[in-house]
Amino acid sequence: MAAKKDTAALPQIDVRPPNLGEMWQSTVHWFSLHYLQILIAIGAAVVIYSLLTALRSVGGRLKGHPGDTLGLANVAGRAFARTTHFFMAMVAARLVVSYANPPQMVLKTVAFLFTIAAVFQCAIWAREIILGLVERRTTADESQSLANAMGLIRVLVTFALFAIALIVVLDNLGVNVTGLVAGLGIGGIAIGLAAQGIFSDLFAALSIIFDKPFRQGEVITYDQTTARVERIGLKSTHLRAMSGEKKVISNANLLQKEITSLQTLAQRRVTFAIGIIYQTPEDKAEAIPAMLKEIVEAEGHVFVNAGLVSFGASSLDYQLNFDVPDPDTHDYFLSRHRVGLAIWKRFNAEGIEFAYPTQTSFTAAPDGRAIMPYAEVQPVVRVDQPGGDARA
Incomplete structure (x- = not known):
């Protein structure tokens, strides 16, 4: 009886197919x-x-x-x-x-x-x-x-x-x-x-395309590598190093690095380290910054500053900073080469010597007094022939 009661309590579902005649x-x-x-x-x-x-x-x-x-x-x-x-x-x-x-x-x-x-x-x-x-x-x-x-x-x-x-x-x-x-x-x-x-590489590629940290054809620097971007792919970016090697790096890995783009530079900074000997006359050592400025401006570049920066172990150390304008049309390396040669010629003409690593040794006595590093030379007496005159 309980089974019948449960069955009767269930909702009745009409499973009859629709009457197509009535619908028509x-x-x-x-x-x-x-x-x-x-x-x-x-x-x-x-x-x-x-x-x-x-x-x-x-x-x-x-x-x-x-x-x-x-x-x-x-x-x-x-x-x-x-x-x-x-x-x-x-x-x-x-x-x-x-x-x-x-x-x-x-x-x-x-x-x-x-x-x-x-x-x-x-x-x-x-x-x-x-x-x-x-x-x-x-x-x-x-x-x-x-x-x-x-x-x-x-x-x-x-x-x-x-x-x-x-x-x-x-x-x-x-x-x-x-x-x-x-x-x-x-x-x-x-x-x-x-x-x-x-x-991750796909979304990094989309980030490069949309955010444009660099573009195809630009020269960029990351880590210790300077290279030109040849192709931005779906998974990796292909670059050509300045030394000629082809480099491939995943997009996600590349975006995690600090990237420096050299393509949009209005100018590029060049730094020269110059060392001269300590025996250089004071007036010439003082005139070196003005000489360097004349050289840089004569080559058509922008002089920034120059001056004595340190007293080295065997040299007076100067530093020259100048900018090469419009690096896209001027060869950065050639500009640095020309300025370097001009400095060398001017210093030779002024009698200013470049320093090279040297070291001087001094000999001291037990009490600390400086002495000659070798014994004093005694006069030599020579007798030419028996019975002849003695000559020193």
């Missing part, structure tokens, strides 16, 4: 009663669809041509140009369906199809806007780097947006999407952990 009769009855409103609604839907098609064509003209510089209007035009015909038809149907007093089944069907069309159309628009903004942040010289990353970016953005759209649609249908969301989250974490190196 109700639809025919609706057409017969509201045929005029239906024709007006269809005409209005055609007008709305035509207007949306015209707006779509305007977006196609705004998106521009491949290779053009992208503006916000071009990005919006690209998004509108991707409007689907299904979405436009469902928008028109959703706007006019209530006018003809349709059966509840028709209303639910149109609403359901409109929800699907709207959700996936928003995903398409969002994808085009995101990808357009990504391309807009780049310049022409970075097109190759962007092309390397764009394929993977498109896949990731498309997967993420359409996964969200699918979840939204299922949720509107009354499906419990909690388990699906949890599964996608766990799967995303697993994929992220497995490919964290690839994703």
Whole structure:
């Protein structure tokens, strides 16, 4: 008896298939009663669809041509140009369906199809806007780097947006999407952990493209390396060292270093260390900064400063600082070479000697007095022949 009572308490579910005959009769009855409103609604839907098609064509003209510089209007035009015909038809149907007093089944069907069309159309628009903004942040010289990353970016953005759209649609249908969301989250974490190196280099490449710490063709310095950037890839950056070697470093590792770009320098500082002997006359030692200034300005560079910086073990140490303007068109090394030769010639002409490492040793007696390092020379007496004169 308890089993029967429990069974009777369960809700009764109607599992009978829908009566297609009744549905057809109700639809025919609706057409017969509201045929005029239906024709007006269809005409209005055609007008709305035509207007949306015209707006779509305007977006196609705004998106521009491949290779053009992208503006916000071009990005919006690209998004509108991707409007689907299904979405436009469902928008028109959703706007006019209530006018003809349709059966509840028709209303639910149109609403359901409109929800699907709207959700996936928003995903398409969002994808085009995101990808357009990504391309807009780049310049022409970075097109190759962007092309390397764009394929993977498109896949990731498309997967993420359409996964969200699918979840939204299922949720509107009354499906419990909690388990699906949890599964996608766990799967995303697993994929992220497995490919964290690839994703870190990918996001580092995007950071280089967007933030522009350096660009392709620039000369940069990191650690002890000075090199020219040849290519910014999806995982690594290829450089050509000043000594000729090709260097490859991962993007994530490169961004963790302190990078100095030499490409945008308006001028470059050159430092010379000069040592002269202690026996240099005082007037000439005092005139050395003025000499160095004349030499630098005669070579067309910008004099900064020069002067005595230290008393070395075997030299008076001077330092010269000057700037080479516009290092892109002037050879930095050649400029330093010419200034060095000019200093050497001027010092030779002035009789100023460069110092070289020397060391002087002094010999002292036990009491500390300086003495000759060798014994005093005694006079030598020489007798030429027996019986001859003695000569010192």
